[in-house]
Amino acid sequence: xxxxxxxxxxxxxxxxxxxxxxxFFLIASCIKFLLIPAYHSTDFEVHRHWLALTHSLPLSQWxxxxxSPWTLDYPPLFAHFEHFLSxxxxxxxxxxxxxxxxxxxxxxxxxxxxRVSVIVSDIVLMYGVYCLTRNLERRKRNFVWVLxxxxxxxxxxxxxxxxxxxxxxxxxxxxxxxxxxxxxxxxGFAFAVLLCFxxxxxxxxxxxxxxxxxxxxxxxxxxxxxxxVLMGTMVFAVFVAAYGPFxxxxxxxxxxxxxxxxxxxxxHAYWAPNFWVFYIILDxxxxxxxxxxxxxxxxxxxxxxxxxxxxxxxxxxxxxITPLITFIMVLLAISPSLVRAWRDPQPRLITRWVVYxxxxxxxxxxxxxxxxxxxxxxxxxxxxxxxxxxxSHYFLLSIVSCYSLFPLxxxxxxxxxxxxxxxxxxxxxxxxxxxxxxxxKAAEASDPGQRGGDKxxxxxxxGSGSNDIRFRIGWIMKVYLLGLLVVETWGxxxxxxxxxxxxxxxxxxxxxxxxxxxxxxxxIWQLRRIIxxxxx
Amino acid sequence: MEKRRxxxxxxxxxxxxxxxxxxxxxxxxxxxxxxxxxxxxxVRVSVSLHPYSGxxxxxxxxxxxxxxxxxxxxxxxxxxxxxxNSSTNxxSYWGLDYPPLTAYQSYVHGLFLRSFxxxxxxxxxxxxxxxxxxxLLMRWTVLSSDALVFFPAxxxxxxxxxxxxGGRKSDMxxxxxxxxxxxxxxxxxxxxxxxxxxxxxxxxxxxxxxLSNRDLLASVLFSLALNHKQDALKDIGSISLCWLEISMGxxxxxxVFYFDFTFSIYPSNKSYxxxxxxxxxVSGSYCxxxxxxxxxxxxxxxxxxxxxxxxxxxxxxxxxxxxxSFHSISEVxxxxxxxxRGIYEDYVANFWCTTSVLIKWKRLxxxxxxxxxxxxxxxxxxxxxMVRQVWSPSSQNFLYGLLNSALSFYxxxxxxx
Numbered sequence: 001x002x003x004x005x006x007x008x009x010x011x012x013x014x015x016x017x018x019x020x021x022x023x024f025f026l027i028a029s030c031i032k033f034l035l036i037p038a039y040h041s042t043d044f045e046v047h048r049h050w051l052a053l054t055h056s057l058p059l060s061q062w063x064x065x066x067x068s069p070w071t072l073d074y075p076p077l078f079a080h081f082e083h084f085l086s087x088x089x090x091x092x093x094x095x096x097x098x099x100x101x102x103x104x105x106x107x108x109x110x111x112x113x114x115r116v117s118v119i120v121s122d123i124v125l126m127y128g129v130y131c132l133t134r135n136l137e138r139r140k141r142n143f144v145w146v147l148x149x150x151x152x153x154x155x156x157x158x159x160x161x162x163x164x165x166x167x168x169x170x171x172x173x174x175x176x177x178x179x180x181x182x183x184x185x186x187x188g189f190a191f192a193v194l195l196c197f198x199x200x201x202x203x204x205x206x207x208x209x210x211x212x213x214x215x216x217x218x219x220x221x222x223x224x225x226x227x228x229v230l231m232g233t234m235v236f237a238v239f240v241a242a243y244g245p246f247x248x249x250x251x252x253x254x255x256x257x258x259x260x261x262x263x264x265x266x267x268h269a270y271w272a273p274n275f276w277v278f279y280i281i282l283d284x285x286x287x288x289x290x291x292x293x294x295x296x297x298x299x300x301x302x303x304x305x306x307x308x309x310x311x312x313x314x315x316x317x318x319x320x321i322t323p324l325i326t327f328i329m330v331l332l333a334i335s336p337s338l339v340r341a342w343r344d345p346q347p348r349l350i351t352r353w354v355v356y357x358x359x360x361x362x363x364x365x366x367x368x369x370x371x372x373x374x375x376x377x378x379x380x381x382x383x384x385x386x387x388x389x390x391x392s393h394y395f396l397l398s399i400v401s402c403y404s405l406f407p408l409x410x411x412x413x414x415x416x417x418x419x420x421x422x423x424x425x426x427x428x429x430x431x432x433x434x435x436x437x438x439x440x441k442a443a444e445a446s447d448p449g450q451r452g453g454d455k456x457x458x459x460x461x462x463g464s465g466s467n468d469i470r471f472r473i474g475w476i477m478k479v480y481l482l483g484l485l486v487v488e489t490w491g492x493x494x495x496x497x498x499x500x501x502x503x504x505x506x507x508x509x510x511x512x513x514x515x516x517x518x519x520x521x522x523x524i525w526q527l528r529r530i531i532x533x534x535x536x
Numbered sequence: 537m538e539k540r541r542x543x544x545x546x547x548x549x550x551x552x553x554x555x556x557x558x559x560x561x562x563x564x565x566x567x568x569x570x571x572x573x574x575x576x577x578x579v580r581v582s583v584s585l586h587p588y589s590g591x592x593x594x595x596x597x598x599x600x601x602x603x604x605x606x607x608x609x610x611x612x613x614x615x616x617x618x619x620x621n622s623s624t625n626x627x628s629y630w631g632l633d634y635p636p637l638t639a640y641q642s643y644v645h646g647l648f649l650r651s652f653x654x655x656x657x658x659x660x661x662x663x664x665x666x667x668x669x670x671x672l673l674m675r676w677t678v679l680s681s682d683a684l685v686f687f688p689a690x691x692x693x694x695x696x697x698x699x700x701x702g703g704r705k706s707d708m709x710x711x712x713x714x715x716x717x718x719x720x721x722x723x724x725x726x727x728x729x730x731x732x733x734x735x736x737x738x739x740x741x742x743x744x745x746x747l748s749n750r751d752l753l754a755s756v757l758f759s760l761a762l763n764h765k766q767d768a769l770k771d772i773g774s775i776s777l778c779w780l781e782i783s784m785g786x787x788x789x790x791x792v793f794y795f796d797f798t799f800s801i802y803p804s805n806k807s808y809x810x811x812x813x814x815x816x817x818v819s820g821s822y823c824x825x826x827x828x829x830x831x832x833x834x835x836x837x838x839x840x841x842x843x844x845x846x847x848x849x850x851x852x853x854x855x856x857x858x859x860x861s862f863h864s865i866s867e868v869x870x871x872x873x874x875x876x877r878g879i880y881e882d883y884v885a886n887f888w889c890t891t892s893v894l895i896k897w898k899r900l901x902x903x904x905x906x907x908x909x910x911x912x913x914x915x916x917x918x919x920x921x922m923v924r925q926v927w928s929p930s931s932q933n934f935l936y937g938l939l940n941s942a943l944s945f946y947x948x949x950x951x952x953x
Contacts, residue, residue, distance in 0.1 A: 035585065413672055420578040427567070434562065435562030439562075
């Protein structure tokens with residue numbers, strides 16, 4: 001009874017999803033425009049400087065200039081993007097694109113221009129979501145938009161803190177959409193382009209490689225080889241287009257050293273909630289215990305957030321972590337999904353594998369920023385309605401990841417905003433998930449035959465679960481989420497009252513540790529899912 | 537019960553499935569209200585990031601400074617001196633000209649400000665005080681008043697309004713969103729800086745109480761609204777318009793929205809006093825409706841007497857510091873209703889201002905005769921709906937009556953509002 005109707009709505013008006021999506025986008029844009037005067041971090045000046053840099057200097061000097069400490073450290077296509085923006089910026093306010101006079105320049109027009117550039121570049125995100133969801137059934141589609149277009153994380157990082165993640169994630173989504181539809185060449189091309197925009201997305205490259213190798217380059221030795229050559233040439237062409245000019249000017253060494261500053265420490269100044277948080281804490285605890293037991297432990301001189309690698313170990317007891325170790329760990333962690341992609345490369349699962357790869361990169365990577373959690377959160381929103389377990393996992397993960405972004409906005413003025421953003425997101429998710437799954441249940445009850453074979457082939461929990469697939473979250477999750485409230489209350493109110501100015505790092509550390517538990521849970525959950533699907 | 541609901545739900549399913557917001561109303565009206573109000577709060581906070589009007593613009597700054605100054609006065613002086621010109625209270629510098637409830641509200645907010653930023657409410661020295669934190673605190677006082685007074689009142693209103701007619705859940709959700717996201721209100725309170733949300737919330741609460749037949753509660757709430765801002769009903773205009781928006785359907789929405797916008801932005805920006813005409817026309821609808829209803833009860837006189845007692849009691853409590861002497865009452869009253877200004881200020885879209893292009897009102901008549909003229913015009917345009925309310929009171933007509941008196945008041949009253 002329901003299915004024919006839904007199909008009808010799909011067929012009758014193919015243009016409609018886009019107009020509807022536009023509404024979601026416009027509502028988000030209204031909020032984004034209102035947020036223009038909000039706090040922005042030094043990233044604002046970084047991007048302004050890049051505007052000036054790419055506008056005033058020839059290509060050959062983009063990566064060697066040192067006028068400002070904020071040197072260009074994104075790949076070349078992003079530099080071209082900034083150059084493109086600067087073409088408009090010069091008409092808005094010429095000082096903005098002046099290399100020397102523009103330093104730390106913050107006129108109203110500059111702020112307006114840069115903010116609007118982020119808002120407008122989000123159109124790529126909208127297009128990516130559109131590509132991914134245009135073939136979904138309507139109720140699913142609407143809700144995916146809510147998760148992606150109204151993502152509080154993007155709002156905080158892009159439109160307040162200031163970055164262009166929405167734009168970059170849009171390219172990723174376009175690529176994933178192409179892969180899901182079987183257009184492997186387009187997908188590979190989009191991903192290569194993305195890598196030339198921001199190299200941090202390279203974490204998923206192994207997954208892409210294995211998947212494309214097995215899915216695209218199949219059908220016999222000759223045909224497969226031909227396709228491999230085709231794909232290779234195309235990817236190579238993208239990289240040549242991006243890096244070629246720098247090779248020509250003899251700048252490539254400089255470009256690479258800028259893009260991979262391994263001089264930075266294992267963790268960012270604010271520890272991203274990942275595996276290394278536990279490692280650090282374990283090291284501290286061990287050192288403390290051993291000291292108590294009478295061992296002589298030398299206090300580490302280096303910090304793990306900065307300093308050059310190899311100078312001295314930042315750890316008291318445990319072995320030092322080098323970039324190579326993190327690299328190997330990430331690869332190891334990703335490997336289950338690689339095995340899966342090798343054995344049975346299915347287009348419908350590629351999004352999951354990519355999401356998993358980014359989760360691993362986030363958990364075990366070198367010098368990870370908390371913002372990197374968006375790399376897996378946003379694509380995960382696409383597949384979240386496939387089952388109830390997915391939904392409750394996403395519910396937890398998105399709240400945790402959004403909460404872990406809170407320290408980015410530390411000023412009082414933005415405090416209610418970030419709180420309301422998270423609250424709104426949680427309510428929307430709760431309303432949406434419960435409505436969606438209760439409707440799905442009703443539809444299944446009314447005609448079990450047609451719905452039995454789920455389009456996505458994912459097993460619903462049978463047996464006891466079959467008569468109750470409503471959206472619920474377990475009590476452990478509830479307690480954990482309430483714990484976030486405790487952590488926040490401690491950091492905001494109790495800590496200043498009870499401890500005053502002592503241990504000023506404690507609230508941030510608590511947030512990191514507490515969110516790291518959620519992130520680890522999410523990783524294990526995803527890993528289990530992938531391993532299970534291998535077994536079956 | 538459950539069965540009936542489910543068949544009804546199935547019938548509505550087809551319609552509700554066709555909206556892109558189907559999932560928002562699925563859980564019932566309270567969760568939707570929660571969701572919409574969090575969004576509305578988000579919009580309000582975002583608007584409040586922007587500067588208020590008159591920021592960094594001495595010597596008088598703007599309404600922000602007026603409100604801050606009232607907090608300073610009420611916090612540092614005894615209630616008897618709030619409305620009195622003295623060496624400590626210079627009434628020419630943003631003297632208090634709103635009724636006592638506003639003064640109490642300023643006092644409470646002043647306490648809040650003093651505990652976090654004492655500098656911002658110090659007597660004399662705090663004039664023109666502007667700081668990042670001070671602005672934030674002031675913004676938060678508006679935000680909290682909005683969330684504590686206006687939002688619950690709207691929920692009450694929507695419940696009262698739909699309890700009789702049993703509308704669809706999506707209609708209710710739309711109605712809530714329409715009222716809570718009214719741009720004029722957000723801009724005036726959280727952008728320009730005022731506390732309309734309180735008087736408006738009380739008025740909406742009063743309307744809701746009338747719709748749910750709680751006459752005494754309605755009179756208390758409305759008396760409080762009047763005591764917060766004497767021109768409370770002017771603002772009810774926007775609410776009635778919101779309601780109209782729903783009943784007219786979507787096609788009328790754009791026109792009404794535009795009208796709504798000009799209707800409440802300009803007046804609130806331009807004027808702070810309203811006068812006796814306001815009180816008359818404001819209370820007109822209420823009184824006539826209540827009166828009409830009382831007359832239909834078993835003991836009409838007793839009912840009227842009860843209402844009168846409640847209203848007088850409320851007024852007495854609010855005016856407590858001033859009712860001991862006639863002098864202090866007249867002192868306050870003279871602050872509330874000054875007639876020194878002309879019949880219209882510039883840019884106000886009212887009858888007098890618009891027709892002044894053809895008829896030079898100010899040249900033809902003297903100020904006293906203009907006063908009489910405008911009073912007569914206001915009352916005569918209010919009268920039809922008021923008479924009808926006394927004659928046959930009904931909820932539907934009551935809302936139209938409110939709209940009518942708000943409009944006539946806005947269009948014809950003295951000093952243009």
